Amino acid sequence: MAAGWWRENLRELRPLLHLLLPLCVHWVAEEMTVSVLVDVTTNALCPGRKTCPQAIYINGLQQTVVGIFKMIVLPLLGQLADEHGRKPLLLLTVSTTIIPFTILAIDQSKGSVYAYYVLRTISYIISQGSIFCISVAYAADVVDDSKRPAAFSWITGLFSASHVVGNVLARFLPEDYIFEERFYSMKHAVNVVTSSSALKSISFVSFFYELGMSGISSVLLYYLKSAFGFNKNQFSEILMVVGVGSIFSQILVLPLLNPLVGEKLILCAALLASIAYGLLYGLAWASWVPYLSASFGVIYILVKPSTYAVISKASNSADQGKAQGFVAGVQSIASLLSPLAMTPLTTWFLSSNAPFDCKGFSIIFASISMVSFYISSKHGACI
Secondary structure: OHHHHHHHHHHHHHHHHHHHHHHHHHHHHHHOOHHHHHHHHHHHHOOOOOOOHHHHHHHHHHHHHHHHHHHHHHHHHHHHHHHHOHHHHHHHHHHOOHHHHHHHHHOOOHHHHHHHHHHHHHHHHHHOOHHHHHHHHHHHHHOOHHHHHHHHHHHHHHHHHHHHHHHHHHHHOOOOOOOOOOHHHHHHHHHHHHOOHHHHHHHHHHHHHHHHHHHHHHHHHHHHHHHHOOOHHHHHHHHHHHHHHHHHHHHHHHHHHHHHHOHHHHHHHHHHHHHHHHHHHHOOOOOOHHHHHHHOHHHHOOHHHHHHHHHHHOOOHHHHHHHHHHHHHHHHHHHHHHHHHHHHHHHHHHOOOOOOOOOOHHHHHHHHHHHHHHHHHHOOOOO
Protein backbone atom coordinates (compact mmCIF):
# COMPACT_ATOMS: atom_id res chain seq x y z
CA MET A 1 0.00 0.00 0.00
CA ALA A 2 2.77 2.38 0.93
CA ALA A 3 4.70 1.53 -2.24
CA GLY A 4 1.61 2.19 -4.33
CA TRP A 5 1.09 5.52 -2.60
CA TRP A 6 4.66 6.55 -3.33
CA ARG A 7 4.41 5.49 -7.00
CA GLU A 8 1.17 7.46 -7.44
CA ASN A 9 2.57 10.60 -5.88
CA LEU A 10 5.85 10.40 -7.75
CA ARG A 11 3.95 9.97 -11.02
CA GLU A 12 1.92 13.09 -10.26
CA LEU A 13 5.04 15.02 -9.35
CA ARG A 14 7.11 13.94 -12.37
CA PRO A 15 6.24 17.14 -14.35
CA LEU A 16 7.94 19.11 -11.58
CA LEU A 17 11.31 17.36 -11.64
CA HIS A 18 12.89 19.81 -14.09
CA LEU A 19 11.77 22.62 -11.78
CA LEU A 20 12.83 21.09 -8.50
CA LEU A 21 16.37 20.09 -9.45
CA PRO A 22 17.72 23.58 -10.29
CA LEU A 23 15.83 25.05 -7.34
CA CYS A 24 17.53 22.58 -5.02
CA VAL A 25 20.96 23.52 -6.33
CA HIS A 26 20.13 27.21 -5.86
CA TRP A 27 18.83 26.71 -2.33
CA VAL A 28 21.79 24.60 -1.25
CA ALA A 29 24.25 27.21 -2.47
CA GLU A 30 22.33 30.04 -0.83
CA GLU A 31 21.87 28.27 2.49
CA MET A 32 25.57 27.56 2.78
CA THR A 33 26.11 31.27 3.29
CA VAL A 34 23.52 31.91 6.04
CA SER A 35 25.42 30.81 9.11
CA VAL A 36 28.77 31.99 7.79
CA LEU A 37 27.56 35.51 6.96
CA VAL A 38 27.06 36.38 10.63
CA ASP A 39 30.71 35.81 11.39
CA VAL A 40 31.89 37.44 8.15
CA THR A 41 29.87 40.63 8.67
CA THR A 42 30.58 40.99 12.38
CA ASN A 43 34.30 40.34 11.90
CA ALA A 44 34.47 43.00 9.17
CA LEU A 45 32.30 45.62 10.86
CA CYS A 46 33.11 44.96 14.52
CA PRO A 47 36.43 43.09 14.69
CA GLY A 48 37.11 41.44 18.02
CA ARG A 49 33.64 42.11 19.46
CA LYS A 50 30.89 39.58 20.26
CA THR A 51 27.97 42.02 19.81
CA CYS A 52 27.85 44.12 16.62
CA PRO A 53 25.11 46.81 16.56
CA GLN A 54 26.26 47.96 13.11
CA ALA A 55 25.53 44.56 11.59
CA ILE A 56 22.12 44.36 13.30
CA TYR A 57 21.15 47.86 12.12
CA ILE A 58 22.34 47.27 8.55
CA ASN A 59 20.46 43.97 8.48
CA GLY A 60 17.30 45.74 9.69
CA LEU A 61 17.77 48.57 7.18
CA GLN A 62 18.19 46.03 4.41
CA GLN A 63 14.98 44.26 5.38
CA THR A 64 13.10 47.57 5.54
CA VAL A 65 14.26 48.67 2.07
CA VAL A 66 13.49 45.23 0.65
CA GLY A 67 10.02 45.31 2.21
CA ILE A 68 9.24 48.73 0.71
CA PHE A 69 10.03 47.62 -2.84
CA LYS A 70 8.69 44.07 -2.49
CA MET A 71 5.18 45.45 -1.88
CA ILE A 72 5.17 46.44 -5.57
CA VAL A 73 7.65 44.02 -7.10
CA LEU A 74 6.17 40.74 -5.81
CA PRO A 75 2.61 41.31 -7.13
CA LEU A 76 4.11 42.60 -10.38
CA LEU A 77 6.26 39.49 -10.81
CA GLY A 78 3.22 37.29 -10.12
CA GLN A 79 1.29 39.06 -12.89
CA LEU A 80 4.22 38.87 -15.31
CA ALA A 81 4.45 35.14 -14.61
CA ASP A 82 0.75 34.74 -15.52
CA GLU A 83 1.20 36.77 -18.73
CA HIS A 84 4.65 35.80 -19.98
CA GLY A 85 5.34 32.38 -18.48
CA ARG A 86 6.82 31.06 -15.29
CA LYS A 87 10.22 29.92 -16.57
CA PRO A 88 11.57 33.31 -17.76
CA LEU A 89 10.62 34.88 -14.45
CA LEU A 90 12.22 32.07 -12.48
CA LEU A 91 15.45 32.44 -14.45
CA LEU A 92 15.47 36.16 -13.69
CA THR A 93 14.82 35.83 -9.98
CA VAL A 94 17.20 32.96 -9.32
CA SER A 95 20.08 34.54 -11.23
CA THR A 96 20.10 37.75 -9.17
CA THR A 97 21.88 36.13 -6.23
CA ILE A 98 25.20 35.47 -7.97
CA ILE A 99 27.02 38.82 -7.87
CA PRO A 100 26.62 39.72 -4.17
CA PHE A 101 28.22 36.51 -2.98
CA THR A 102 30.96 36.77 -5.60
CA ILE A 103 32.11 39.99 -3.96
CA LEU A 104 32.49 38.35 -0.57
CA ALA A 105 34.24 35.37 -2.12
CA ILE A 106 36.90 37.74 -3.47
CA ASP A 107 37.26 40.00 -0.45
CA GLN A 108 35.78 40.21 3.05
CA SER A 109 36.87 43.71 4.02
CA LYS A 110 34.49 46.30 5.46
CA GLY A 111 34.06 47.96 2.04
CA SER A 112 33.21 44.64 0.42
CA VAL A 113 30.67 43.87 3.13
CA TYR A 114 28.96 47.23 2.50
CA ALA A 115 28.96 46.53 -1.26
CA TYR A 116 27.52 43.08 -0.57
CA TYR A 117 24.65 44.56 1.44
CA VAL A 118 23.77 47.03 -1.35
CA LEU A 119 23.75 44.39 -4.08
CA ARG A 120 22.11 41.77 -1.89
CA THR A 121 19.30 44.22 -1.10
CA ILE A 122 18.59 44.58 -4.83
CA SER A 123 18.74 40.81 -5.19
CA TYR A 124 16.32 40.28 -2.30
CA ILE A 125 13.82 42.75 -3.80
CA ILE A 126 13.67 40.64 -6.96
CA SER A 127 14.08 37.13 -5.62
CA GLN A 128 12.96 36.91 -1.99
CA GLY A 129 9.47 35.35 -1.98
CA SER A 130 9.04 35.54 -5.75
CA ILE A 131 10.82 32.24 -6.37
CA PHE A 132 8.29 30.41 -4.22
CA CYS A 133 5.29 32.30 -5.67
CA ILE A 134 6.24 31.57 -9.27
CA SER A 135 7.19 27.96 -8.51
CA VAL A 136 3.85 27.34 -6.80
CA ALA A 137 1.99 28.96 -9.74
CA TYR A 138 3.93 26.70 -12.12
CA ALA A 139 3.02 23.63 -10.08
CA ALA A 140 -0.65 24.67 -10.23
CA ASP A 141 -0.33 24.70 -14.05
CA VAL A 142 0.87 21.09 -14.33
CA VAL A 143 -0.57 19.27 -11.30
CA ASP A 144 -4.21 18.24 -10.75
CA ASP A 145 -6.13 20.21 -8.13
CA SER A 146 -6.40 17.26 -5.74
CA LYS A 147 -2.63 16.75 -5.79
CA ARG A 148 -1.59 20.39 -5.39
CA PRO A 149 -1.22 20.35 -1.59
CA ALA A 150 1.19 17.43 -1.89
CA ALA A 151 3.06 19.16 -4.72
CA PHE A 152 3.38 22.38 -2.74
CA SER A 153 4.55 20.40 0.25
CA TRP A 154 7.18 18.66 -1.86
CA ILE A 155 8.44 22.02 -3.06
CA THR A 156 8.80 23.35 0.47
CA GLY A 157 10.09 20.00 1.68
CA LEU A 158 12.87 19.99 -0.89
CA PHE A 159 13.56 23.57 0.12
CA SER A 160 14.14 22.27 3.64
CA ALA A 161 16.21 19.37 2.35
CA SER A 162 18.37 21.83 0.46
CA HIS A 163 18.76 23.82 3.64
CA VAL A 164 19.96 20.76 5.49
CA VAL A 165 22.53 19.97 2.82
CA GLY A 166 23.61 23.59 2.75
CA ASN A 167 23.98 23.70 6.52
CA VAL A 168 25.88 20.41 6.60
CA LEU A 169 28.32 21.88 4.12
CA ALA A 170 28.52 25.11 6.12
CA ARG A 171 29.12 23.16 9.31
CA PHE A 172 32.04 21.16 8.02
CA LEU A 173 33.58 23.46 5.42
CA PRO A 174 35.86 26.27 6.55
CA GLU A 175 34.80 29.87 6.59
CA ASP A 176 37.94 30.90 4.50
CA TYR A 177 11.64 45.06 -14.78
CA ILE A 178 9.69 48.85 -15.69
CA PHE A 179 6.31 50.36 -14.65
CA GLU A 180 4.14 51.61 -17.52
CA GLU A 181 0.40 50.92 -17.73
CA ARG A 182 0.16 48.31 -14.98
CA PHE A 183 -2.39 50.04 -12.72
CA TYR A 184 -5.51 48.30 -14.02
CA SER A 185 -3.80 44.93 -14.10
CA MET A 186 -2.68 45.33 -10.51
CA LYS A 187 -6.16 46.53 -9.53
CA HIS A 188 -7.55 43.28 -10.97
CA ALA A 189 -5.17 41.34 -8.74
CA VAL A 190 -6.54 43.18 -5.71
CA ASN A 191 -10.10 42.40 -6.82
CA VAL A 192 -9.25 38.70 -7.14
CA VAL A 193 -8.31 38.62 -3.48
CA THR A 194 -10.91 40.98 -2.02
CA SER A 195 -13.77 39.15 -3.77
CA SER A 196 -12.88 35.92 -1.96
CA SER A 197 -13.41 35.58 1.79
CA ALA A 198 -10.87 32.76 1.93
CA LEU A 199 -8.20 34.83 0.21
CA LYS A 200 -8.93 37.85 2.40
CA SER A 201 -8.60 35.71 5.49
CA ILE A 202 -5.36 34.03 4.44
CA SER A 203 -3.92 37.44 3.52
CA PHE A 204 -4.68 38.68 7.03
CA VAL A 205 -3.16 35.60 8.62
CA SER A 206 -0.09 35.79 6.39
CA PHE A 207 0.48 39.40 7.37
CA PHE A 208 0.63 38.69 11.08
CA TYR A 209 2.61 35.50 10.61
CA GLU A 210 5.25 37.26 8.55
CA LEU A 211 5.28 40.21 10.92
CA GLY A 212 6.34 37.95 13.75
CA MET A 213 8.51 35.40 11.97
CA SER A 214 10.45 37.85 9.82
CA GLY A 215 11.16 39.90 12.90
CA ILE A 216 12.49 36.87 14.72
CA SER A 217 14.52 35.63 11.75
CA SER A 218 16.17 39.01 11.21
CA VAL A 219 17.76 39.10 14.66
CA LEU A 220 17.81 35.49 15.87
CA LEU A 221 21.36 34.53 15.00
CA TYR A 222 22.74 37.81 16.33
CA TYR A 223 20.81 37.26 19.56
CA LEU A 224 22.17 33.73 19.92
CA LYS A 225 25.70 34.95 19.27
CA SER A 226 25.44 37.62 21.94
CA ALA A 227 23.45 35.68 24.54
CA PHE A 228 25.18 32.31 24.30
CA GLY A 229 28.33 32.95 22.29
CA PHE A 230 27.15 30.77 19.38
CA ASN A 231 29.29 30.70 16.23
CA LYS A 232 28.79 29.29 12.74
CA ASN A 233 28.96 25.72 14.03
CA GLN A 234 26.08 26.14 16.46
CA PHE A 235 24.12 28.20 13.90
CA SER A 236 24.47 25.39 11.37
CA GLU A 237 23.46 22.76 13.93
CA ILE A 238 20.29 24.62 14.92
CA LEU A 239 19.36 25.23 11.29
CA MET A 240 19.92 21.54 10.60
CA VAL A 241 17.55 20.59 13.43
CA VAL A 242 14.82 22.60 11.71
CA GLY A 243 15.76 21.35 8.25
CA VAL A 244 15.93 17.62 9.01
CA GLY A 245 12.56 17.54 10.77
CA SER A 246 10.91 19.72 8.16
CA ILE A 247 11.92 17.36 5.35
CA PHE A 248 9.98 14.58 7.05
CA SER A 249 6.93 16.72 7.86
CA GLN A 250 6.64 18.38 4.42
CA ILE A 251 7.42 15.47 2.14
CA LEU A 252 5.72 12.70 4.11
CA VAL A 253 3.45 13.96 6.91
CA LEU A 254 1.53 16.72 5.10
CA PRO A 255 0.74 14.64 1.97
CA LEU A 256 -0.58 11.87 4.26
CA LEU A 257 -2.53 14.10 6.65
CA ASN A 258 -4.01 16.58 4.15
CA PRO A 259 -6.59 14.14 2.64
CA LEU A 260 -7.69 13.30 6.21
CA VAL A 261 -7.85 16.66 7.97
CA GLY A 262 -7.42 19.28 5.23
CA GLU A 263 -4.92 22.05 4.77
CA LYS A 264 -6.75 24.50 7.08
CA LEU A 265 -6.37 22.34 10.19
CA ILE A 266 -2.73 21.71 9.34
CA LEU A 267 -2.26 25.46 8.95
CA CYS A 268 -3.70 26.15 12.39
CA ALA A 269 -1.47 23.57 14.05
CA ALA A 270 1.56 25.04 12.30
CA LEU A 271 0.61 28.57 13.39
CA LEU A 272 0.34 27.43 17.00
CA ALA A 273 3.76 25.79 16.78
CA SER A 274 5.16 29.10 15.52
CA ILE A 275 4.07 30.79 18.72
CA ALA A 276 5.80 28.17 20.84
CA TYR A 277 8.89 28.50 18.64
CA GLY A 278 9.17 32.22 19.25
CA LEU A 279 8.45 32.11 22.96
CA LEU A 280 11.01 29.39 23.67
CA TYR A 281 13.73 31.32 21.88
CA GLY A 282 12.88 34.54 23.71
CA LEU A 283 12.79 32.86 27.11
CA ALA A 284 15.83 30.63 26.55
CA TRP A 285 17.58 30.18 29.90
CA ALA A 286 20.32 27.80 28.76
CA SER A 287 22.26 27.09 25.57
CA TRP A 288 20.32 23.86 24.93
CA VAL A 289 16.90 25.62 24.86
CA PRO A 290 17.40 27.07 21.31
CA TYR A 291 17.80 23.50 20.07
CA LEU A 292 14.46 22.58 21.70
CA SER A 293 12.83 25.63 20.15
CA ALA A 294 14.25 24.70 16.74
CA SER A 295 12.47 21.34 16.98
CA PHE A 296 9.13 23.15 16.59
CA GLY A 297 10.29 23.87 13.03
CA VAL A 298 9.07 20.35 12.20
CA ILE A 299 5.50 21.68 12.59
CA TYR A 300 5.64 25.42 11.91
CA ILE A 301 7.38 24.82 8.56
CA LEU A 302 4.00 23.51 7.30
CA VAL A 303 2.61 27.07 7.34
CA LYS A 304 4.04 27.73 3.86
CA PRO A 305 2.71 24.72 1.91
CA SER A 306 -0.64 24.94 3.74
CA THR A 307 -0.92 28.63 2.87
CA TYR A 308 -0.06 27.95 -0.77
CA ALA A 309 -2.72 25.21 -0.86
CA VAL A 310 -5.41 27.47 0.64
CA ILE A 311 -4.60 30.25 -1.85
CA SER A 312 -4.52 27.85 -4.80
CA LYS A 313 -7.85 26.23 -3.89
CA ALA A 314 -9.51 29.65 -3.58
CA SER A 315 -8.15 30.86 -6.99
CA ASN A 316 -9.02 29.89 -10.55
CA SER A 317 -6.34 28.68 -12.94
CA ALA A 318 -5.94 32.04 -14.69
CA ASP A 319 -5.28 33.90 -11.45
CA GLN A 320 -2.88 31.63 -9.60
CA GLY A 321 0.09 33.94 -10.03
CA LYS A 322 -1.94 37.05 -9.15
CA ALA A 323 -3.28 35.54 -5.94
CA GLN A 324 0.04 34.08 -4.82
CA GLY A 325 1.81 37.32 -5.69
CA PHE A 326 -0.73 39.47 -3.84
CA VAL A 327 -0.42 37.49 -0.64
CA ALA A 328 3.35 37.57 -0.98
CA GLY A 329 3.09 41.34 -1.32
CA VAL A 330 1.09 41.46 1.90
CA GLN A 331 3.81 39.46 3.59
CA SER A 332 6.40 41.92 2.31
CA ILE A 333 4.56 44.75 4.07
CA ALA A 334 5.01 42.84 7.29
CA SER A 335 8.67 42.32 6.45
CA LEU A 336 8.94 46.09 6.06
CA LEU A 337 7.35 46.84 9.42
CA SER A 338 8.93 44.23 11.66
CA PRO A 339 12.55 45.45 11.61
CA LEU A 340 11.42 48.95 12.52
CA ALA A 341 10.68 47.57 15.97
CA MET A 342 12.89 44.50 16.15
CA THR A 343 16.20 46.11 15.24
CA PRO A 344 16.37 48.83 17.93
CA LEU A 345 14.63 46.62 20.48
CA THR A 346 17.12 43.79 20.00
CA THR A 347 20.10 46.11 20.15
CA TRP A 348 18.75 47.75 23.32
CA PHE A 349 18.21 44.52 25.21
CA LEU A 350 21.57 43.11 24.13
CA SER A 351 23.35 46.18 25.43
CA SER A 352 24.42 47.06 28.95
CA ASN A 353 21.69 49.74 29.03
CA ALA A 354 18.80 47.25 28.91
CA PRO A 355 16.03 48.15 31.41
CA PHE A 356 16.02 44.58 32.70
CA ASP A 357 17.88 41.36 32.06
CA CYS A 358 16.05 39.63 29.20
CA LYS A 359 18.18 39.48 26.08
CA GLY A 360 15.43 37.72 24.12
CA PHE A 361 12.74 40.31 24.94
CA SER A 362 12.46 41.43 21.29
CA ILE A 363 11.71 37.84 20.24
CA ILE A 364 9.08 37.55 22.96
CA PHE A 365 7.64 40.84 21.67
CA ALA A 366 7.45 39.36 18.15
CA SER A 367 5.58 36.37 19.56
CA ILE A 368 2.77 38.74 20.58
CA SER A 369 2.18 39.28 16.85
CA MET A 370 2.17 35.52 16.45
CA VAL A 371 -0.65 35.25 19.00
CA SER A 372 -2.58 37.94 17.08
CA PHE A 373 -2.40 36.07 13.79
CA TYR A 374 -3.43 32.83 15.48
CA ILE A 375 -6.54 34.51 16.91
CA SER A 376 -7.34 35.97 13.47
CA SER A 377 -6.87 32.56 11.86
CA LYS A 378 -9.42 31.06 14.26
CA HIS A 379 -12.01 33.43 12.75
CA GLY A 380 -11.41 32.58 9.10
CA ALA A 381 -8.50 30.58 7.78
CA CYS A 382 -8.85 27.61 10.16
CA ILE A 383 -12.59 26.96 9.88
